Amino acid sequence: MAVAFIENGSVTSPLGFLAAGVTAGFKRSGAPDMALLYSEAPCKLAGAFTSNLFAAAPVVYDRRLVAGGQPVRAVAVNSGIANACTGERGLRDAEKSAAIVAELLGVAPNEVLVSSTGRIGDFLPMELIEKGAQLGKNALSRDGGLDAARAIMTTDTKVKTFAVKIAVGGKTVTLGGMTKGAGMICPRLRPEMPRQATMLAYVTTDAVISQEALYAALSATLDQSFNRITVDGDTSTNDTFVVLANGLAGNAEIQAGSAEAGLFTEALSALAGRLAKEMVKDGEGVSRFVEVNVTGAKSDADARICAEAIAKSELCKTAWFGADPNWGRILCAAGYSGIEFDPDKVSLDLQHTPTVRNGRDAGVKTEEELGVLCNAPEVIVDLDLGAGNGKFTEWTCDLTYEYVKINADYHT
């Protein structure tokens, strides 16, 4: 047993983490819309934020904290308003939000991370932050992980929270995670050294781990998780993935490059990967999850470009909705992706069934037979370009009526 998932695990599974999810009033629906996460001990922090130039105010604020390198104690998240494209006032609002939460929790303002998700362009009402922070503080509990995970949701239909454990030198180290995001999902996060959907993801851990090892684990995890997913190809202004390590597990400090660091990274990747996959499955209007594995590219970078082109193609995504094998659309997307390969050397398997060989119909199954195979909750596309050893896996979904409906009339 290397990495084990914990039943009903959440961000409060690791030692010393408390959480809450409350209704502050950001959403017109009255659904929970503010989450608070608190650690009994100071946490080392690693973070990755959106690569969108219009980084939202809370992202600008959180980056500063990550750059500062000081320990943090809490995270406050509101859903319903993104506090993006709000200029200087938005940044002051983010700072004020952190200060409000800090005062209530008795910690320093620069020990509080803030995140926002929802509609772009609106200002964050400070009175709602105050209300939510007060309610959240009162509700903080060792059992609050699920509530917190629910409160960060927008168009999500399912709570996405998990936890895993590993053994480090005789001690149990636990990692808990939660994430949200269903639309505007194509996170391309950039890690921030101490000193980038709207997807929001928070991982807590009680591991004792060096800052360097924590950063390395986060960096190594991105391509195995959030940076390999897309729902609609739109990279949000607010994407945030942070890992908080409070050191309460009592293990010998995990050092970068060690076997234990490898195990921790494996655990983090398993947890973040699961969160990312569940995010796509719960993406806006999604009826089918699709894994696109590109192999045989000249480089991993080429394989990524090709996998992303297929994963984002409206024609591929609508065909998947219709359980139409339509391999021509997959090859077409590979062909316009901009990378180099020989079309006559391309092989494609759909649901592990040979479909294209040497750039042409493999003739193994009829279109109808392939259609039956593709009419499944998960479709696996294996494309080999025959041009080298580069590979990349992208997780995507179909494009449905429901996606159009949700986004042609989006109000929280």
Add this chain to the structure above:
Amino acid sequence: MAVAFIENGSVTSPLGFLAAGVTAGFKRSGAPDMALLYSEAPCKLAGAFTSNLFAAAPVVYDRRLVAGGQPVRAVAVNSGIANACTGERGLRDAEKSAAIVAELLGVAPNEVLVSSTGRIGDFLPMELIEKGAQLGKNALSRDGGLDAARAIMTTDTKVKTFAVKIAVGGKTVTLGGMTKGAGMICPRLRPEMPRQATMLAYVTTDAVISQEALYAALSATLDQSFNRITVDGDTSTNDTFVVLANGLAGNAEIQAGSAEAGLFTEALSALAGRLAKEMVKDGEGVSRFVEVNVTGAKSDADARICAEAIAKSELCKTAWFGADPNWGRILCAAGYSGIEFDPDKVSLDLQHTPTVRNGRDAGVKTEEELGVLCNAPEVIVDLDLGAGNGKFTEWTCDLTYEYVKINADYHT
């Protein structure tokens, strides 16, 4: 009067061109599915074809003809089967098709261009080519432009054919054009020097023009027409744009770089631009046409990248469907497009109404007021990045239920 559109103009408006559209049997629907275009005099040829690596067999064949530099006399187009991803047999079928048409018309096989559009992966039945060629030859007429334009359609709902005229040294020079394409539309054509939707576009002209000037005019026209449009972001394997000049207008030969070449280019751009715009308006499921003008970029190349990101964004396209001004999504797409600019210097107008200034809500109109303005058949998005003099215009459309419906179950 520089360039004038001709009422009910078509590819048979220029002197010496005959056309026909017939039912050969490629489409299960029984709709016309083969077009023939014939010139009474040999034509100089300029062509631009898809940049997709999986270039269809007819594209491979036509490129050879363009490279050969010899005059051509005819074009045969079938709709319903794309003859793409069909390997060596597909190429032999393209050659055979040209030979069949050539023999019937009494011209050489290398004087006949062939094009195909429709489903990828199927072989072209030669008996249908024979039937269509025979029917087409019998139907060739000076009035056949409209029939030809109808026969090249697939999911198009409207015939797209126009003609323009200019005066060159006292002589009238006429250009006629037809195009098809509604899905898999994001042509990025590359011009082929004599020696790259499925969009297909054919322009006929009776101009006397040098090969060099014809090529230059075609090259200059691309960014003003087909290379600035997208319906679904998918660049087809079969995209083709050819210009045939038979020299029957009797004008003094138009030389590259001359004022007349400028006028000819203007005429070709006006014609091709109109065809391209109509293609987007008639795109699959389209309910709204959208023009995205990006200015103030560091370079024209940057402006193009930014305009394309907005034009292809599923969130922008679904918002446009809903007449939702949602300027945050437009800024978001600009922000992840990958180019550099200062978010605080960005201005956005929707329908010529100030919407964003300095990266924030301009506060001129309410969301409801902007929504009313955007509920129009054409939406104009003017985005200024405040970073330089680069500019580019992209023509796109909304993303609708109907698009999903058409492409989740596509059969000709």
